[in-house]
Amino acid sequence: NIISVINLLKSDNLAEQSREAGFQATVTIVILSALFCVLNTIYCAALAIQFYFGGKINDNFALWFGTFYAVPINSALNPMIYFWRKTEMKGYLIDLIKACFSFCRGRQEER
Numbered sequence: 771n772i773i774s775v776i777n778l779l780k781s782d783n784l785a786e787q788s789r790e791a792g793f794q795a796t797v798t799i800v801i802l803s804a805l806f807c808v809l810n811t812i813y814c815a816a817l818a819i820q821f822y823f824g825g826k827i828n829d830n831f832a833l834w835f836g837t838f839y840a841v842p843i844n845s846a847l848n849p850m851i852y853f854w855r856k857t858e859m860k861g862y863l864i865d866l867i868k869a870c871f872s873f874c875r876g877r878q879e880e881r
Contacts, residue, residue: 798855805851806844813840 816836853860 794855798851801851801855802848805847809840809844812836816840 813836816833819833820837853863
């Protein structure tokens, strides 16, 4: 986010870029919110069904998925969505991975 602010401040065409950055941020938030709503609704429905039936339904995959995997999948997908939507983050992480690989190669050559 700091990189985005610095890039916006350097630009001569601040109003145009602010509008584009605002639109991109809005789309990202809509995607994250939709994902949150869908997966947490599945989780809450699974808990309500299990509470209502008193835990008698143990073989149903949908209930099992909703109870144990819906929230962790939501948490795992959030950084992936940011990576997909934010080009500055994508560039930073790619540079970081390249630096880690070059460091590891340098360590192997020293031996």
